Amino acid sequence: MKMYEKYLDCSEDVAAALKNHLPIVALESTIISHGMPFPHNIDTAKQVEKTIIDSGAVPATIAVIDGRVKIGLSDDDMKFLATSKDIIKASRLDLPVAAATRMNASTTVAATMICAHMAGINVFVTGGIGGVHRGAQQTFDISADLQELAHTNVAVVCAGAKAILDLRLTMEYLETFGVPVLGWKTDELAAFYSSKSGIKVNYRVDDEVTAAKIIKAKWEMGIDGGVIIANPIPQEYSMDPREINDAIDRALEEAERNKIFGKKLTPFLLEKIKELTSGESLESNIALIKNNAYVGALIARELNKN
Numbered sequence: 001m002k003m004y005e006k007y008l009d010c011s012e013d014v015a016a017a018l019k020n021h022l023p024i025v026a027l028e029s030t031i032i033s034h035g036m037p038f039p040h041n042i043d044t045a046k047q048v049e050k051t052i053i054d055s056g057a058v059p060a061t062i063a064v065i066d067g068r069v070k071i072g073l074s075d076d077d078m079k080f081l082a083t084s085k086d087i088i089k090a091s092r093l094d095l096p097v098a099a100a101t102r103m104n105a106s107t108t109v110a111a112t113m114i115c116a117h118m119a120g121i122n123v124f125v126t127g128g129i130g131g132v133h134r135g136a137q138q139t140f141d142i143s144a145d146l147q148e149l150a151h152t153n154v155a156v157v158c159a160g161a162k163a164i165l166d167l168r169l170t171m172e173y174l175e176t177f178g179v180p181v182l183g184w185k186t187d188e189l190a191a192f193y194s195s196k197s198g199i200k201v202n203y204r205v206d207d208e209v210t211a212a213k214i215i216k217a218k219w220e221m222g223i224d225g226g227v228i229i230a231n232p233i234p235q236e237y238s239m240d241p242r243e244i245n246d247a248i249d250r251a252l253e254e255a256e257r258n259k260i261f262g263k264k265l266t267p268f269l270l271e272k273i274k275e276l277t278s279g280e281s282l283e284s285n286i287a288l289i290k291n292n293a294y295v296g297a298l299i300a301r302e303l304n305k306n
């Protein structure tokens, strides 16, 4: 038994999938506790799990409950995360504290990658990754997600990153740390609510066979770290970039006025943007995650072959 295994609890479904070498897709939980309001958070989490099952893979939503790292959540766990106001948002730095002092914590992209890797899961689906915040030249606010992508061998399917971040600086940072950003059937970096950012990805991939070959080549060559598959939001849900950027600008001003920074900043901005777009952003958010779940399942199945 590996030392870290004593911190993990796999659900029955996930344990069986690991034992039988079935394709598994990890999912984060910060989006449940800090990314969306109830009951949309739990509805979405369940729909995303169902999409993965329907696409031929096994979902594993990850969180820390009473200090236990749960790989695969029960209905009760999920309801608890979706409704309780006292869930810690755990990134890499929080994870040991959450485990040692029996906290209830949702996991960010960084923490989910760590836990997925411990459990032996190498594909992870989320909505948007954290990145270099606007104004990071002054604040130094760069999400720990990016360092995790630099070091931990998990492929992450996302709809790019939200324009609350500085997308150009985020791409520069990822380049410095050798994280390939692959555009799923596109040359352009997806910007979460809109499919267009005006920024190019490193490479375009048009199918899961090529994506899986690239991911495998990276790890077989001993080049540690993640791979990002940036999957644009489906066209019919893509929001007008002007409208969404307007909301983002106003949310950023409000955050500055209220002196919100650090780990509180991302949840604050997400909540404000939802208010300012009168919920339109929420519908897009749900659509894009399901779309990512489908692509993640395809890639997990392909990686799982041989």
Ligand code: PSU
Residues within 6 Å of the ligand: 028, 030, 031, 034, 035, 091, 107, 108, 109, 110, 127, 128, 129, 130, 131, 142, 143, 144, 145, 162, 192, 262, 263, 264, 266, 270
């Ligand atoms: N971006 C989103 N929705 C989210 C997040 C980011 O569009 O829910 C969450 C993810 O869990 C991500 C985290 O890992 O916020 C990043 O937070 P921070 O910037 O504090 O690292």
Ligand code: MN
Residues within 6 Å of the ligand: 130, 133, 141, 142, 143, 262, 263, 265, 266
């Ligand atoms: Mn941040």
